Amino acid sequence: MSDSNGPAGGTGGALTALVRAVLDQPGMSFRRLAEAAVDPETGYRIGQTWLHKLTRGEVSRAPEPQVLRALAAGTSLPLTRVQQAAAEEFLGYTASELAGMPEDALVIVGHLADMDPTDLPQVRAVIEALLSKGDESSGKREV
Missing domain, CATH: 1.10.260.40 (lambda repressor-like DNA-binding domains)
Structure with a gap:
């Protein structure tokens, strides 16, 4: 039981x-x-x-x-x-390293784990571009 x-x-x-x-x-x-x-x-x-x-x-x-x-x-x-x-x-x-992440983030991470490693640099570039765009619109600048 x-x-x-x-x-x-x-x-x-x-x-x-x-x-x-x-x-x-x-x-x-x-x-x-x-x-x-x-x-x-x-x-x-x-x-x-x-x-x-x-x-x-x-x-x-x-x-x-x-x-x-x-x-x-x-x-x-x-x-x-x-x-x-x-x-x-x-x-x-x-998996404690993923604990507390939103469900959407877990799904994204899960997809990344199944991707061809040679495609990961392109995914990283897209994420960095999105983050950079967000920083520009909020007035933050990278130091």
């Missing part, structure tokens, strides 16, 4: 919340999510029953890697974000 925040018999945790948030989006349903949740590496498909169990906090074991890849594909979230949510919910592990 676990507490109300644990995976078994409770309300779930980070992965459960992530999937619930996707299901709360307009036009999304368990059926649509299950249809989209296909592991690109193995072709493994997540069933609606498993998704229902997850959202009710009835999944007691950490999902297999193919399930996490399928969830990432179905939710259109970076795989690293899905893996982090599963680690938090089922292993009690939280």
